[in-house]
Structure formats: C-alpha cells, structure tokens
Amino acid sequence: MxxxxxxxxxxxxxxxxxxxxxxxxxxxxxxxxxxxxxxxxxxxxxxxxxxxxxxxxxxxxxxxxxxxxxxxxxxxxxxxxxxxxxxxxxxxxxxxxxxxxxxxxxxxxxxxxxxxxxxxxxxxxxxxxxxxxxxxxxxxxxxxxxxxxxxxxxxxxxxxxxxxxxxxxxxxxxxxxxxxxxxxxxxxxxxxxFPVMEDEHLNKSMYDCIFIGGAIVQAGFIEENVYIELVCKLVERFFCGAYKKVLYLPHRRESLIQVSAIKNKLNCDVLHLESPVELEFMSKNIDGHGFVTFTSAALFTLNKIDPSKKFYYSKIEPSLLREDCHSSFFRMYSLFDSFSEEIKL
Missing domain, CATH: 3.40.50 (Rossmann fold)
Structure with missing residues (x-):
C-alpha cells in the first residue's frame, strides 16, 4: 500500500x-x-x-x-x-x-x-x-x-x-x-x-491557569481590541478578580503586538511554543491546574491526553463575531460542553 x-x-x-x-x-x-x-x-x-x-x-x-x-x-x-x-x-x-x-x-x-x-x-x-x-x-x-x-x-x-x-x-x-x-x-x-521532547533549558512552573490563544483575529473573525479585552475579562472571571500565576500560549499566527498587549494587561508569562501544545504538554514542558480557551481545539486533545486536568472555556457573544463563522463557533462550544466547564462572561 x-x-x-x-x-x-x-x-x-x-x-x-x-x-x-x-x-x-x-x-x-x-x-x-x-x-x-x-x-x-x-x-x-x-x-x-x-x-x-x-x-x-x-x-x-x-x-x-x-x-x-x-x-x-x-x-x-x-x-x-x-x-x-x-x-x-x-x-x-x-x-x-x-x-x-x-x-x-x-x-x-x-x-x-x-x-x-x-x-x-x-x-x-x-x-x-x-x-x-x-x-x-x-x-x-x-x-x-x-x-x-x-x-x-x-x-x-x-x-x-x-x-x-x-x-x-x-x-x-x-x-x-x-x-x-x-x-x-x-x-x-x-x-x-511521539517522542518526549523535554526542554532542559525551559524554566518550568506549575501555573494556576494556562490560557490557550487562538488566531481568530488573524482569521478575521473578531477585532483585535475586542479579543484582547475578552482574554483579560475571562482570566479575571476565572480567578474571581484575585490574579494568580497565568501563562498565555499564543497561536503561532498571533501577532507580536497582540500578544504583547495581552502580556502587559495581564502581567502574565508568555511562551511561544516550538512544537504543538499537545507534544509540549506530553513532554511536561508546560503544566497547569486549569486550561482555558475561547476556541482552541487543543482543549479537546489535551483532555484526551490527561483527563484529570481541569478544562474551561467561554463563549464569545455572537454580535462580536463575523456572522458567517457563528455556526463553526457554536459547534466547537457543543464539543467543549462534553468535557469542560463553561465560564460565563
């Protein structure tokens, strides 16, 4: 064959x-x-x-x-x-x-x-x-x-x-x-x-929250300033206003300006991954008590790898999104509902 x-x-x-x-x-x-x-x-x-x-x-x-x-x-x-x-x-x-x-x-x-x-x-x-x-x-x-x-x-x-x-x-x-x-x-x-790719030079920490970013701004689904504000609002709601240790994992297509704005507003760590998040997680280069996202399908695969972790997501108000992408987002939310907890904004 x-x-x-x-x-x-x-x-x-x-x-x-x-x-x-x-x-x-x-x-x-x-x-x-x-x-x-x-x-x-x-x-x-x-x-x-x-x-x-x-x-x-x-x-x-x-x-x-x-x-x-x-x-x-x-x-x-x-x-x-x-x-x-x-x-x-x-x-x-x-x-x-x-x-x-x-x-x-x-x-x-x-x-x-x-x-x-x-x-x-x-x-x-x-x-x-x-x-x-x-x-x-x-x-x-x-x-x-x-x-x-x-x-x-x-x-x-x-x-x-x-x-x-x-x-x-x-x-x-x-x-x-x-x-x-x-x-x-x-x-x-x-x-x-897949091989373990442990990075000996990485400063490894256990984070309270790992936020998995997405390239929805770059895809034209939402305005950049709106996305940044939503990320900050979701993290604040996750910790009920008491900020703890947060790691933001940007999508490889997110702009440096966008990621820098999120980092400054949240005062969080940022890690630009050299491999897909699933392989970095399996290699224990990143770890956290809770994983949060708006739309990243990585939430689903990480749950397959280690279902003992806590997984959370939040829905984006449809009026903030481009109209022709609504059904795709709703289907992703339906999938998230089967294994993760929704955080309402």
Missing part, C-alpha cells in the same frame, strides 16, 4: 502519522506545503526531524513545496510536485483541510483510490460541511496564485472519502449528508507514538 500525506500545519502531520500507524502503511510520501508563516515552518521542520524516524515505515520520502521568491515560483513548485506525484498510484491521500486550494490542487491531479480527512482543529468540521460543494467555497479564493489555480480545477464531488478524527462520529455526522459510520474511525490520540 502506498499513501500520500499532504499537510500545511504541524497538527495535520501529527494526525496523519497516527492514521499511518493505524493502517501499518508500508510506503508513504509526505508533502509539506509551506505557508507564509515562518513560525509554522519552524514547528513543522522540528517535528519532522524528531518524529518521522520513530514511525515504522519501510519506505518514506519527504518533500517540501517551498514558498520562496515570487508567487509564480511557488506556483511552479506546486506544479512540479504534482508532476512528480503523477507517476504513482496511491491507495489513500491524507489531507487536513480539503478547503485549501493548494492541497486540493495536488489531490485532484494525483491518482488515488480514497481521500482520508484528518484533524486540524475545527477545520475538519468545516471541510466536511463543504465536501460536496467545492464550487461554492472556492469561488471566493483570495490571492492571485489561488485564483489562478482555481481556474485550472473543475468543481468536483468527492465520492469515496474516509474520516479519521478525535471528534466523535455524532458531531461530524451532524454537519454531513454523506458521512456514514463505515467510513469513520475514531482517533484515540496514541501519545506513545
């Missing part, structure tokens, strides 16, 4: 590798599509160096579609990758976000039997929602490269697809007309597959 992994984020790679271990695949081609975010690329390269050799592949190759120089160079790199992959027939193609025009361009120009959707936070829910209506989603593609690639692709309907997710089947089925239980397998997030 030959498998192809296409990914753009560290967590997409983590969940893809768990599927590879589950299927005991023998030949794997791994393609990383670089994003504009240098922190993302740094985390991916570190993860690749630490993790790949731990998996029992008989044969694997790793390729990078580099985002270097002019946009046309990136498009050329993508086309060259597709041309190389055309020589193979893949049993499965694993993707963390079928909405990505770059991932879609590769798998639509590759010979394969089945598409496998893996987790990347809430992106999986959104991917399943649009899986039968690519045309509606992609007609709004933004950059010149995306619009050019979209012109080369016909709208499609995916027939044979499979879902490998930490999310329960009923949550995914509620947004899908085509998903059936035979095409679903739950990912129990096997921690033993």
């Amino acid at each position: 030959r498998h192809l992994i296409i990914f753009e984020s560290p967590f997409q790679l983590i969940t893809s590798l768990q599927f590879i271990e589950f299927t005991a695949a023998r030949k794997v081609t791994i393609v990383f599509i670089e994003t504009k975010n240098s922190k993302n690329s740094f985390q991916v390269e570190k993860l690749v160096a630490l993790v790949l050799n731990k998996f029992h592949f008989i044969d694997y190759e790793y390729k990078v579609v580099r985002r270097e120089g002019r946009r046309v160079k990136f498009a050329f790199n993508l086309l060259r990758c597709c041309f190389y992959l055309k020589q193979f027939k893949f049993d499965d193609i694993l993707t963390g976000d079928v909405r990505s025009i770059y991932q879609r361009f590769i798998f639509q120009n590759t010979n394969f039997f089945r598409l496998v959707l893996v987790d990347d936070g809430i992106a999986l829910i959104n991917s399943i929602k649009v899986i039968d209506s690519f045309e509606c989603y992609f007609k709004h593609s933004g950059s010149k490269v995306e619009r050019f690639l979209n012109l080369l692709l016909p709208s499609i309907t995916i027939g044979n697809y499979f879902v490998f997710s930490i999310l329960p089947f009923h949550e995914l089925k509620s947004v899908s007309l085509s998903l059936v239980e035979d095409n679903y397998k739950q990912n129990f997030f096997n921690c033993s597959l």
Whole structure:
C-alpha cells in the first residue's frame, strides 16, 4: 500500500502519522506545503526531524513545496510536485483541510483510490460541511496564485472519502449528508507514538491557569481590541478578580503586538511554543491546574491526553463575531460542553 500525506500545519502531520500507524502503511510520501508563516515552518521542520524516524515505515520520502521568491515560483513548485506525484498510484491521500486550494490542487491531479480527512482543529468540521460543494467555497479564493489555480480545477464531488478524527462520529455526522459510520474511525490520540521532547533549558512552573490563544483575529473573525479585552475579562472571571500565576500560549499566527498587549494587561508569562501544545504538554514542558480557551481545539486533545486536568472555556457573544463563522463557533462550544466547564462572561 502506498499513501500520500499532504499537510500545511504541524497538527495535520501529527494526525496523519497516527492514521499511518493505524493502517501499518508500508510506503508513504509526505508533502509539506509551506505557508507564509515562518513560525509554522519552524514547528513543522522540528517535528519532522524528531518524529518521522520513530514511525515504522519501510519506505518514506519527504518533500517540501517551498514558498520562496515570487508567487509564480511557488506556483511552479506546486506544479512540479504534482508532476512528480503523477507517476504513482496511491491507495489513500491524507489531507487536513480539503478547503485549501493548494492541497486540493495536488489531490485532484494525483491518482488515488480514497481521500482520508484528518484533524486540524475545527477545520475538519468545516471541510466536511463543504465536501460536496467545492464550487461554492472556492469561488471566493483570495490571492492571485489561488485564483489562478482555481481556474485550472473543475468543481468536483468527492465520492469515496474516509474520516479519521478525535471528534466523535455524532458531531461530524451532524454537519454531513454523506458521512456514514463505515467510513469513520475514531482517533484515540496514541501519545506513545511521539517522542518526549523535554526542554532542559525551559524554566518550568506549575501555573494556576494556562490560557490557550487562538488566531481568530488573524482569521478575521473578531477585532483585535475586542479579543484582547475578552482574554483579560475571562482570566479575571476565572480567578474571581484575585490574579494568580497565568501563562498565555499564543497561536503561532498571533501577532507580536497582540500578544504583547495581552502580556502587559495581564502581567502574565508568555511562551511561544516550538512544537504543538499537545507534544509540549506530553513532554511536561508546560503544566497547569486549569486550561482555558475561547476556541482552541487543543482543549479537546489535551483532555484526551490527561483527563484529570481541569478544562474551561467561554463563549464569545455572537454580535462580536463575523456572522458567517457563528455556526463553526457554536459547534466547537457543543464539543467543549462534553468535557469542560463553561465560564460565563
């Protein structure tokens, strides 16, 4: 069996590798599509160096579609990758976000039997929602490269697809007309597959509250000043006004200005992670009595790793959010309700 992994984020790679271990695949081609975010690329390269050799592949190759120089160079790199992959027939193609025009361009120009959707936070829910209506989603593609690639692709309907997710089947089925239980397998997030990456130079502390940030400002879902005020209000409500030891974990796409404002207002510690939060937590580089967030799906995976911890979330008032993202946020809150406590603002 030959498998192809296409990914753009560290967590997409983590969940893809768990599927590879589950299927005991023998030949794997791994393609990383670089994003504009240098922190993302740094985390991916570190993860690749630490993790790949731990998996029992008989044969694997790793390729990078580099985002270097002019946009046309990136498009050329993508086309060259597709041309190389055309020589193979893949049993499965694993993707963390079928909405990505770059991932879609590769798998639509590759010979394969089945598409496998893996987790990347809430992106999986959104991917399943649009899986039968690519045309509606992609007609709004933004950059010149995306619009050019979209012109080369016909709208499609995916027939044979499979879902490998930490999310329960009923949550995914509620947004899908085509998903059936035979095409679903739950990912129990096997921690033993990944190496311990203890950082001996890190000043480790037990925090009263670890706040998991999100890139919802950068995604255009909410205004920056509103998000900052909500973070501060949530931490204050968490401690009932009596501030204790707080650690803020920014998403890799959060701006330094935004993170600095949160740090100054809360007088808290900030840690820019070099690996996904799940691996840092497993390696005991971070630890706390309580984990808090507005929207980070990491709350769910951390609960899978250690359910003895306390987990909390807070809902953002819909009027503060962009209207077209309301349903995605509500589905995330529904998931949080199953294992964590809501803090009302």
